[in-house]
Amino acid sequence: MKMHVSVIGGGMIVHDQILPSLYQLKRAGKIGHITVCARRKETLDSLKANERIRRAFPEQDFTATTASYHEVLGNAAERNLAIIALPDQIHFNAVMTAIDAQQHVICVKPLVQKIQHAAVIEKAARERQLFVGIEYHKRFDDRALMARDRYRSGRFGELRLGTARLFEKWYYRHSNFQNWFSLENSDAFTYIGCHYVDLVHFITGLLPVSVSVAGVPERFPNGTEAWMWTDARVKWSNGGLLNVQNALGYPEQGPGSNTQGMTLWTSAGDAGGFLNHIDSHRGLEYCYVDGGYSEPSPDYMQFVPNHLGPGERVVGYGYRSIEALVDSALSVERDADQQSVIEAQGIVATPGNSSYNELVTEAARLSLENDGREVLIQYGTLPFVHLKSYL
Ligand SMILES: NC(=O)c1ccc[n+]([C@@H]2O[C@H](COP(=O)([O-])OP(=O)(O)OC[C@H]3O[C@@H](n4cnc5c(N)ncnc54)[C@H](O)[C@@H]3O)[C@@H](O)[C@H]2O)c1
Incomplete structure (x- = not known):
């Protein structure tokens, strides 16, 4: 069984991660036809013509369409796969349209x-x-899986304090983000802070119980105002605290494609522990003869020579994540009972096993609108968030 794939959106994440991964899965015979839908023809043309991707996958191609995603999903044969890679604030409509069209769905984070x-x-x-x-x-970075195993077997004790950071490069301000990353649609924490919040749960199993986020707005070159810098505090179900700082603000001249990492301070009885992940500088230092210096990550997505044929292949947790999600969709299509196995395993994020992320996002947006006031998360049959009252 091979699923055909409709990719909705043709922006940065499709270029950097999704399309090369899908080409590799198609080469391996795991998926069928690929369609990419975007609003602008130029987006699709430049994706198709991208030299790096063509060199790696000379035999692969996709069908490009500027039809609306309603039309594309409505015309897709039932029980295939849709990948939603649209701006954050339209995920809900697109995911529901895909489900109505009987498609399995992979959605980029944050789901909604x-x-x-x-x-x-x-x-x-x-x-x-x-x-x-x-x-x-x-989650598919091996270091996260190692930490999950060691934390859950008790080797670190309990999270007490944590600090995490993910700053994207300055050039994001000159990208298509100008057209959607406005104050009312998203913010640096919602966009990328969610990765580390998700990782803390993934590693520790703890649930977030309160969130406060304050931001510093700045304008894109086109004048759109955005929460470019955010500072968040997330309280966890055991009382532990995590600080998360995010920005579209890592200087262009900084080495590597971003700065990111996480430190968790822990304790058990009379002993302290810690876990420190340096996620941007992964040990590589490249000094080029043209004067450039770079600290590339070998772990997210890299093109390496193909040992089995022409072109190249992609390696890294970016690819492994897409592969795991596609495998999950295939296994549910073969046997619907696999859904509960995947949910319980908790390695792949689903709406059922990772909805704390939606609660954190909703709480963060409310807190930002209220100048960083603490927002509490209530779990139960109908989970909700509300501003903490100090009366
Ligand atoms: N680290 C990560 O996990 C990561 C990284 C980047 C992006 N993302 C997520 O991926 C999503 C897209 O981000 P991006 O960086 O690719 O953004 P982008 O702005 O580069 O691309 C968005 C794409 O959506 C298309 N689009 C917008 N409205 C559309 C519509 N109605 N119909 C069809 N296409 C439409 C645009 O034409 C563009 O091709 C966001 O939700 C973002 O949070 C996740």
């Missing part, structure tokens, strides 16, 4: 910005025995 939307998606997919997975690729 409201917990109620996640619940609607989960129910609709379950009724149709469709898989919905959320692409949190950091």
Whole structure:
């Protein structure tokens, strides 16, 4: 069985991670035809003509369409796969359109910005025995899986304090982000902070119980105002605290494609522990003869020579994450009972096993609008968030 794949959106994440991964899966015979839908023809033309991707996958291609995603998904044969790679604030409509069209779904993070939307998606997919997975690729960085194993076997004790940081490069301000990353749609924490919040749960199993986020707005070159810099505090179910700083603000001249990392301070009885992940500088230092200096990550997505034929292949946790999600969709299509196995395993994020992310996003947006006031997360049959009252 091979699923055909409709990719909705043709922006940066499709170029950097999704399309090369899909080409590799197609080469391996795991998926069938690939269609990419975007609003602008130029987006699709430049994706198709991209020299790096063509060199690696000279035999691969996709069908490009500027038709609306409603049309593309409506015309897709039932029980195939849709990958939603659109701006954050339109994920809900696109995911629901895909589910209505009987497609399994992979959605880039954050799935949606409201917990109620996640619940609607989960129910609709379950009724149709469709898989919905959320692409949190950091989970497939081997260091996260190692930490999860060691934390959950008790070797670190309990999280007490943590600090995490992910700053994207300055050039993001000159990209298509200008057209959607405005104050009312997203912010640096919602966009990338969610990765480390998700990782802390993934490693520790703890649940976030309160969030406060303050931001510093700045304008894109086109004048759109955005929460470019954010500072968040997340409180966890054991009382532990995590600080997360995010920005579209890492200087162009800085080495590597971003700066990121996480330190968790822990304790058990009379002993302290810690876990420190330096996620941007992974040990590589390249000094080029043209004067350039770089610290590339070998671990997210890299093109390396193909040992089995022409072109190249992609390696890294970016690829492994897409592969795991595609494998999950295939396994649910073969046997609907696999859904509960995947949910329980907790390695692949689904609306059912990672909805704390939607609660954190909803709480963060509310906190930002209220100048960093603490927002509490209430779990239960109908989870919700609300501003903490100090009365
Ligand atoms: N680290 C990560 O996990 C990561 C990294 C980058 C992006 N993302 C997520 O991926 C999503 C897209 O981000 P990006 O960086 O690719 O953004 P982008 O701005 O580069 O691309 C967005 C794409 O969506 C298309 N689009 C917008 N509205 C559309 C519509 N109605 N129909 C069809 N196409 C439409 C645009 O034409 C563009 O091709 C966001 O949700 C973002 O948070 C995740």
